[in-house]
Amino acid sequence: MEAITNFSVRIVQRYLPSAFVLAVILTAITFVLGIAIAGQSPMAMVGYWGDGFSKLFTFGMQMVLVLLTGYVLAMTPIVKNALNALAKQASTPKQALALTILVSFVCYYLNWGFGMVAGAILARAMGRSVKVHFPLIVAAAYGGELVRGPSSSIPLVIATPGHFMEKSIGIVPVSQTLYSSWNIALTIVLLVLLIAFFMLQKQPKEIILLDDKEDDDIEVKAFEGKMCFSDWIEHSRLPTLFLGLLAASYLIAKIINGSFSLDLNSMILIFLALGLILHRNSVSYLHAAELAVKAGRGIIVQFPLYAGIAGMMTKAGLVTIFSNAIISVATVKTFPVLTFLCAGIVNFFIPSGGGQWAIQGPIMMQAAYELGADPALTIMAFTWGDGWTNQIQPFWALPLLGVAGLSARDIMGYLVIWLGISGIAIAGTFMLLM
Numbered sequence: 001m002e003a004i005t006n007f008s009v010r011i012v013q014r015y016l017p018s019a020f021v022l023a024v025i026l027t028a029i030t031f032v033l034g035i036a037i038a039g040q041s042p043m044a045m046v047g048y049w050g051d052g053f054s055k056l057f058t059f060g061m062q063m064v065l066v067l068l069t070g071y072v073l074a075m076t077p078i079v080k081n082a083l084n085a086l087a088k089q090a091s092t093p094k095q096a097l098a099l100t101i102l103v104s105f106v107c108y109y110l111n112w113g114f115g116m117v118a119g120a121i122l123a124r125a126m127g128r129s130v131k132v133h134f135p136l137i138v139a140a141a142y143g144g145e146l147v148r149g150p151s152s153s154i155p156l157v158i159a160t161p162g163h164f165m166e167k168s169i170g171i172v173p174v175s176q177t178l179y180s181s182w183n184i185a186l187t188i189v190l191l192v193l194l195i196a197f198f199m200l201q202k203q204p205k206e207i208i209l210l211d212d213k214e215d216d217d218i219e220v221k222a223f224e225g226k227m228c229f230s231d232w233i234e235h236s237r238l239p240t241l242f243l244g245l246l247a248a249s250y251l252i253a254k255i256i257n258g259s260f261s262l263d264l265n266s267m268i269l270i271f272l273a274l275g276l277i278l279h280r281n282s283v284s285y286l287h288a289a290e291l292a293v294k295a296g297r298g299i300i301v302q303f304p305l306y307a308g309i310a311g312m313m314t315k316a317g318l319v320t321i322f323s324n325a326i327i328s329v330a331t332v333k334t335f336p337v338l339t340f341l342c343a344g345i346v347n348f349f350i351p352s353g354g355g356q357w358a359i360q361g362p363i364m365m366q367a368a369y370e371l372g373a374d375p376a377l378t379i380m381a382f383t384w385g386d387g388w389t390n391q392i393q394p395f396w397a398l399p400l401l402g403v404a405g406l407s408a409r410d411i412m413g414y415l416v417i418w419l420g421i422s423g424i425a426i427a428g429t430f431m432l433l434m
Contacts, residue, residue: 001200001417009413016409019298019394019401023305030309030349034316045312052311053304059352060303062264063113064296067399069271070117071292072285074124074403076278083122087129096126097140097198105144105191111151111262115144116396117271120403127210133203134210138404139411140198142397143418146387147187151262152178153354154361154383164358169365169375176376183380186429193425197418211405235281244276295402298394306395310350319346319359327367335373336381336430339364343385344423351395353386377433384426391419 017025031049034040040048073079086103090096100122108115119141127134148155155177157163163171177183233239247269254260279285313319326342327335343360350356361382368378390396392415394408401408 001197002202005201005414005417006204008416012413012416013409016412019398019408020302020305022394022408023302023309026349027305027309027312030312030318033318034312037321038316038318040316045316048312048315049308050311051315053308055311055355056303056307056352060299060307062268063299063303063399065268066113066117066264066271067296067299067402068289068292069268069275070121071295071403072288073271073275073278074117074121075288075291076275078278079121080125083125084129086122087125090126090130093130093132093137093203094199096130096132097137097201098195100126100137101140101144101195101198102191104141105147105194108144109147109149109187111149111267112145113151113264113267113399114262116399117403119144120400123404124210124212128212131207131209133207134404135208135406135410136198136201136203136414138400138406139414139418140194141404142400142411142415143194143198143391144191145390145396145400146384146422147190148178148183148380148383148387149187150178152383152387154357154386155379157354157357158379165362165365168362168369172376172379177380177383180376180380182429182433186426189425189429190422193421194418197421198414201414208410234283237281240276240279240282240285244273247273248277295405296399298398298402302395302398306351310352310355313346313349314359319350319356320363322346323360323363323367327363330367330371332371332373333431333434335368335371336377336434337427339368339378339381340385340388340427340430343382344389347386347389348393351390351393353383356386357382377430381430388419388423388426391415391422 016022027049031042031045034045034048035042074083086099087096090099100119103122104115104119106115107118120138123134123138123141126132126137150156155172155174158165158169158172158177159174161171227235251260251266251269251273254266260266275288276285279288322345323342326338330338342364343356346356346360347353350359364378364382365375367373368375392412394401394412397408397411401411
């Protein structure tokens, strides 16, 4: 295992381009496939790309704000001290890896956006406290992203009355999908495998340590000299405290009246409120935000590129072509596994679970009906496939990499091997269930 992982790390570091260049390559591949396989004209593909380019503007801004508000919160003295105290519970690299995986996995299970920021922040704290190969612990923090928990959009949509496929498949309760005994068992197995895999990894001879010089600069020096009104208000707690309490009051009111749900928007507001309250003034808050914006540049630039890819995949009919190719060789016993693999492949080009389900879901569910396959298993096979290839898709790693200050090639060597291990476990589960 160590030899295979080391080989994977060397290959990825040597040949994997930057996340931006990879997005451009995927754009070119999709463009060519649309012409060669779907029979589209070059100008039609150009139009599909342009129409899709702006489709992720809202989601992209949400992800930027998740990163920014989470990063700024992590830079508050109280959170930094708490994370450092947690990190000090680990005195060896293996203990640091195990604790990081356990905490980040639980956070991912509760909410993937929360897990993304929490995992990266904890990895930084561990890197500051323990002499550990930093790319290894960041990869370990990201490994749990594939878990499908209460915030998984597809099973939640199918369990909601009025969803767009209700007439054809009805309502499938989460007791048959997310909270089925086999899915809970699979989740626990993946956690054990993830810890075991990273615990088996030896640190390389040349260890890359966390470079936290920017973090050291976060403390803004106290104002010296005579203050005018503008200086006083900028260094006062009043503006940030007022805005933080305003956001907190809104959230508390939502909880009291029963309308609160932990989605991206509410998570951004939680991070915003806590960051504003815990930073001592607007100068300190904005200084932390400046570092966060630098960390989030990959999201800003690359999310529209993936939206363009999704536009070409959808309108050119490539999703339907790939799905039908898988269905044509499926049997009732192999259908869940093939659904899992098909969703994983398409996810690499359309890294959005809800968007992918809207396009591919009706095709797979119709096939499940014709074959007599279990609808709940089909839904979960699709859900796990949608999350599985996130491990080697830089799109989803960008927020974590931004906080950690690493590039995709630093962690992908480990994640390629974890992709194979987790894929065998997930596919094997569906084979046993049939």
